[in-house]
Amino acid sequence: MKIVKEFSRFADEYTKHNIVQSEVASRLTSLLTKNKYKKVLDLGSGSGAVYENLLEKNIKVNEFIAFDFSNEMLKRHPSSLNVQKICADFNQQESFKNYKNNEFEIVLSASALQWSENLTSVLSSISSLASEYYFAFFTSNTFKTLHQTAGVNSPIYSKEDIIQTLNKFYTFDIEEAEYRLDFPSVQEMFRYIKRSGVSGGSGQLSYREMKSLLKNYPLDYLEFEVIFVKALKK
DSSP, X not given: OEEEEEEOSOGGGSGGGOHHHHHHHHHXXXXXXXXXXXXXXXXXOTTTHHHHHHHHTTOEEEEEEEEESOHHHHHHSOOOTTEEEEEOOTTSGGGGTTOOTTOSSEEEEESOGGGOSSHHHHHHHHTTSOSEEEEEEEOTTTTHHHHHHXXXXXXXXXXXXXXXXXXXXXXXXXXXXXXXXXXXXXXHHHHHHHHHOOOOSGGGOOHHHHHHHHHHOOOSEEEEEEEEEEEEEO
């Protein structure tokens, strides 16, 4: 099933410029089937969107591990007696060496794993940490028209590549979602890309190429494609 959601407000109204990422965290946590978990790992936890959504949905967690490579993001993550903040890189296998098999009841990751340097390696490294997994990946169809107009490749994985890699380690179900974020101008659109922390591939462009993209981009919105994954380890 493909769900299309449009956000038609202007960029300066978006809370902290991450309305799509917040929606993704909300939808991902809505896939959970229980209202209480013993121990949860949140990979790429950022400033705490997943944790905050668990609180809003009244889902109890005895131990919550907020795992992120950025100390600055972890400083913004909510603190609580049940929250442990771990500054580490999920691209490094040694980051998981202190965790036992089935250490966690579930592993979650919202809007982070598409940045894996080697997705096969990362999914392999975490495949023994739990029996149940919930992932949300932005795919290469995010900013599709922008990339086509600029003549650059997406810096993140395609939906097909993600699914092929998941198949090596998990049995899973997926849902697809498309989001549309409207802007009053292309300039505002690029300010959003810069402030939100998502990449449109614009860093690959020269000044002249960027000027051409600003002139020729045919839409007044950005496209996002996300796949939501509920997985069991094989």
